[in-house]
Amino acid sequence: MPDHSARRTDRRISTLIADADPVVATRHAEYVSRTPGFTVTGIVNTGAELLRRTEPPDHAEHPGPGGHLTPELILLDVNLPDACGLELCRTLRARDCAVDFIVITAERDLRLVRRAASYGVVHYLLKPLHSQDLQQHLRRYAAFRRQTSAGSGPVSQRDIDSALALLRPQAPPPVSWSADGLLAGGPENGTIPRAGKVPARRTLDRVAAHLRTSTVPVSANDVAQALGISRVTARHYLEELTDRHLVSQSQRYGTAGRPKNLYRWSSP
Numbered sequence: 497m498p499d500h501s502a503r504r505t506d507r508r509i510s511t512l513i514a515d516a517d518p519v520v521a522t523r524h525a526e527y528v529s530r531t532p533g534f535t536v537t538g539i540v541n542t543g544a545e546l547l548r549r550t551e552p553p554d555h556a557e558h559p560g561p562g563g564h565l566t567p568e569l570i571l572l573d574v575n576l577p578d579a580c581g582l583e584l585c586r587t588l589r590a591r592d593c594a595v596d597f598i599v600i601t602a603e604r605d606l607r608l609v610r611r612a613a614s615y616g617v618v619h620y621l622l623k624p625l626h627s628q629d630l631q632q633h634l635r636r637y638a639a640f641r642r643q644t645s646a647g648s649g650p651v652s653q654r655d656i657d658s659a660l661a662l663l664r665p666q667a668p669p670p671v672s673w674s675a676d677g678l679l680a681g682g683p684e685n686g687t688i689p690r691a692g693k694v695p696a697r698r699t700l701d702r703v704a705a706h707l708r709t710s711t712v713p714v715s716a717n718d719v720a721q722a723l724g725i726s727r728v729t730a731r732h733y734l735e736e737l738t739d740r741h742l743v744s745q746s747q748r749y750g751t752a753g754r755p756k757n758l759y760r761w762s763s764p
Contacts, residue, residue: 508535509638512567514546514584515539515600518578520623526598531634543579546570550593567595569637572617574601574608575742581606585615585724598633602757604738604745609668618663622739623719624731636662700727703733704761707743713758734759 511528515521518541525536540546550566574581585597594745598619599612603720609620618640637754640662649658702723707714714722737743737759744762 498512505648508533509569509641510537510567511569512537512546512549513539513571513733514543514576514581515571515573516541517552520573524625524630527630528571528634529624530627531631534569534634535637541577543581546572546576546579547587549590550591550595552591554595566593568600569596572597572599574599575601582611582615585612585617587736589615596637600630622735624728624735632665636665650667657732663744677719698731699723700733700736702741703716704737705719707734707759707761710761713746713759714761715756719759731757 502759509603509742511534512686513521513525513528513536515524518523521539525539528534529536538549540549552566556645558632572581572584576584579599581599588595594645597612597617598621599617601608602623604622612620621630621633640659643659643662648714685719706719706722714735717732719725720727721731734743734745734757735745738745742763743759746760747757750753
């Protein structure tokens with residue numbers, strides 16, 4: 497049988513978007529479609545749809561052009577309305593489906609991260625995800641595919657370490673809260689990279705100050721209304737502070753719909 501691996505790396509990577517929220521799924525599809533080397537082959541919002549779109553070609557009821565529905569990469573939400581995304585990973589692995597997964601979720605649970613890793617998930621990314629962040633991870637994934645498809649000869653431990661390192665960006669340095677009420681440090685000693693511009697830094701400081709003085713957990717909408725900024729902007733900076741362990745996140749479940757994320761200042 498001919499080896500098509502080299503030819504596959506020259507093509508665009510076919511990507512399926514699986515997210516419970518149609519708006520988020522469409523946004524992520526736009527990010528992917530704007531990333532060189534990738535193409536979006538479909539969007540699904542349920543586990544059942546995902547399983548249909550990943551059926552082997554011999555069993556697919558309505559195969560698309562070329563007779564094959566299986567994507568090479570799936571951007572996967574953990575909380576689909578009819579299934580757990582990680583259980584779908586396990587199902588597809590049991591089918592011997594050679595697809596890669598990038599999990600994109602709001603779930604901040606290291607047990608889920610460990611479970612995702614056991615199913616071969618190549619990334620575990622937290623929502624909300626901005627275009628430049630997702631595209632950076634996609635480029636790293638594409639580089640990993642190219643390097644691991646370059647040849648079939650024996651490799652050294654250094655070769656293996658180099659290939660796996662392509663998937664992992666460097667961790668951001670820790671940040672701290674200074675006595676003057678601002679995030680301490682500069683680009684060399686701990687400042688949050690995204691807050692390099694003065695207006696962004698000021699907004700970040702305002703969000704942090706609001707959480708420090710709040711006696712109850714607050715939502716992105718609460719912060720947006722209090723500071724006169726958009727909810728998307730508020731959530732962006734809340735997630736920045738959470739990622740740097742200055743803010744803790746919890747969820748409040750209502751009678752219907754998705755849970756609401758709440759944030760509380762947790763740094764000394």
